[in-house]
Amino acid sequence: xxxxxxxxxxxxxxxxxxxxxxxxxxxxxxxxxxxxxxxxxxxxxxxxxxxxxxxxxxxxxxxxxxxxxxxxxxxxxxxxxxxxxxxxxxxxxxxxxxxxxxxxxxxxxx
Amino acid sequence: xxxxxxxxxxxxxxxxxxxxxxxxxxxxxxxxxxxxxxxxxxxxxxxxxxxxxxxxxxxxxxxxxxxxxxxxxxxxxxxxxxxxxxxxxxxxxxxxxxxxxxxxxxxxxxxxxxxx
Numbered sequence: 001x002x003x004x005x006x007x008x009x010x011x012x013x014x015x016x017x018x019x020x021x022x023x024x025x026x027x028x029x030x031x032x033x034x035x036x037x038x039x040x041x042x043x044x045x046x047x048x049x050x051x052x053x054x055x056x057x058x059x060x061x062x063x064x065x066x067x068x069x070x071x072x073x074x075x076x077x078x079x080x081x082x083x084x085x086x087x088x089x090x091x092x093x094x095x096x097x098x099x100x101x102x103x104x105x106x107x108x109x110x
Numbered sequence: 111x112x113x114x115x116x117x118x119x120x121x122x123x124x125x126x127x128x129x130x131x132x133x134x135x136x137x138x139x140x141x142x143x144x145x146x147x148x149x150x151x152x153x154x155x156x157x158x159x160x161x162x163x164x165x166x167x168x169x170x171x172x173x174x175x176x177x178x179x180x181x182x183x184x185x186x187x188x189x190x191x192x193x194x195x196x197x198x199x200x201x202x203x204x205x206x207x208x209x210x211x212x213x214x215x216x217x218x219x220x221x222x223x224x225x226x
């Protein structure tokens with residue numbers, strides 16, 4: 001079955017630095033979604049990518065969907081303390097089923 | 111619009127008991143999905159309901175079941191609770207249509223279940 005893996009599992013970042021988290025699927029995806037979960041909170045939808053090679057930006061966040069639609073990345077520039085949380089990717093298959101990755105937990109040090 | 115609501119927020123049960131969790135989706139959303147979140151396993155998909163029918167199912171034992179009512183509200187039931195069922199159970203609604211596409215999920219605050 002479909003498996004979605006995220007790396008790294010943990011990311012310690014100094015405020016102001018950039019970092020990237022990666023998402024890889026064992027099968028071709030119909031789409032990829034990204035979510036952010038703050039400590040003690042619930043996942044919040046950030047964005048969905050559908051097209052091969054698609055790149056979308058949200059302020060300091062840049063999301064990319066691979067050409068083969070099997071991988072994705074989230075790049076954050078100039079990290080701020082408000083970026084703390086766990087970032088999940090979720091791959092959608094042709095049946096509309098979403099498979100979540102294990103998440104990247106981001107800790108920001110001032 | 112009001113967000114997704116889940117009741118109860120916290121629950122403590124004993125091994126062997128059964129439990130029912132409730133979820134009210136965002137108004138107009140017809141798709142409701144359930145997830146189990148644990149520190150070690152991340153977000154695991156349980157099932158999705160659309161128009162009162164189970165449309166997708168994850169890899170959980172038959173002790174986990176759900177249903178959806180005509181007003182799109184959903185319930186999840188876990189019978190014969192085990193210690194390993196302790197987790198945060200999240201409900202998510204989405205503006206899903208009858209087509210088989212995955213839409214953005216709007217999560218509720220979750221029900222924290224502790225099995226002793």
